[in-house]
Amino acid sequence: MKLDWTVYGLHLRSPLRISRSVMARRDAVRVVLEADGVRGHGEVVTSQYYGLDVERITGLLHDLAPVVASCADPGELRALLPELPPGVLAAVDAALHDLEALRAGVPVHAALGIPQWTDVPTAYTIGIGSVRDAATEAAALAARGFRVLKVKVGAEDDVARVEAVRAAAPDARLVLDPNGGWTAERAVRVVDRLTGVDALEQPIPPGRWDELAWLRERCPVPLIADEDAATVADVRALADLVDGVNVKLAKCGGLTAAREVVDVARACGLDVMLGCLVASSLGIAPAVHLTGHARWVDLDGHLLLADDPWTGIGGEDGTLRLTGVPGLGVVAR
Known part of the structure; x- marks a missing residue:
C-alpha cells in the first residue's frame, strides 16, 4: 500500500464568528491511500482548538508512510495503525473506508451495513x-x-x-x-x-x-x-x-x-x-x-x-x- 497527501487552503464565503474565535480560512490536508491501483481519500483540516496545524499533520503522515508501505491490504493497516490525533485518524479512517468500498463496488454505508436513506x-x-x-x-x-x-x-x-x-x-x-x-x-x-x-x-x-x-x-x-x-x-x-x-x-x-x-x-x-x-x-x-x-x-x-x-x-x-x-x-x- 501507499500513502500520499496534499495540502491546500479552504476559504469561507464570509468570516464565521463564534464565541471564542473568528475564522475566514483554514488549511486542509487530503490523505490518499492506494492499494492495487485503487485510491481512497480522506481529509483532515487544521484546528487551533484541537492542536492541529499543517506541520504537525504532515509530520504525522510522514511517520505513518513506512507503516502503510509495509502493509499488503487495508485490514493489515488497521491492525498496525499507531496512536494518532482524532482528526488525523479520522482522515486515514475515511480513506480506508473509501478504498474498501471502492474495491467492493458499493457505497461506504452499504459496506458498513448501514441501512440506505434518501x-x-x-x-x-x-x-x-x-x-x-x-x-x-x-x-x-x-x-x-x-x-x-x-x-x-x-x-x-x-x-x-x-x-x-x-x-x-x-x-x-x-x-x-x-x-x-x-x-x-x-x-x-x-x-x-x-x-x-x-x-x-x-x-x-x-x-x-x-x-x-x-x-x-x-x-x-x-x-x-x-x-x-x-x-x-x-x-x-x-x-x-x-x-x-x-x-x-x-x-x-x-x-x-x-x-x-x-x-x-x-x-x-x-x-x-x-x-x-x-x-x-x-x-x-x-x-x-x-x-x-x-x-x-x-x-x-x-x-x-x-x-x-x-x-x-x-x-x-x-x-x-x-x-x-x-x-x-x-x-x-
Missing part, C-alpha cells in the same frame, strides 16, 4: 454578527430550503439576534450553540426568554459537569454536549447530565469510532447530533453515511466555503443527498 435535512450555521445581518441571512436560507438553522451565540445581543432569526425563518427549527461561551445561569436566563428553540448545544465550558447537571434540571429544551463528549467513556458519563451528544468524526477519530459512540449514546437513551468542522465535501462525506442515526444533522461545513474542491453530497438547498456511487460518493471538481 434525503436528510442539514442545519446551516449563522455566525455571531449584527441582528440585521442574522435576519437577512436567515430569510435567505429559508428561501433556499433550509429547515434547520444553527445560531451561534455568546454575544450581548443574543436574544435579539435569535428573535430576529425566528421572525425571518418562522418555520425553521433552531439550535443555539454558545460553544461553551455562557455560564449556566445565563443559559437559563436566555433560553427562558426565547420560544421555538429546538436544542441548546454546549452552553458552558467543557469539564463543568456539576453545572451541566444543574442546568439540565432548569433548561426547557434538550441539552446537547459537544466539546464535553469525545469518547465512549464521555458519553456514558454524561448519560444522566444531558439529552444528547454531538458526534464529530474529527473529534472521536473517524467512522469506525463514531459508530461506536453513536451506538453507546443510543443505548444510554441519548439523542445524537452529527456535527462537523468547516471542511470540503470530502471531509464532510464520511459523516453523511451515518445520518440515518441522528436526530439533528449539522453537516454544513462544505456549504460555508467560497470554493469547495469536491462535490457529491448536496446540501445547497438544505438537504444532503448521496448518489449511491461506490466509496464516499464525492468527486473532485
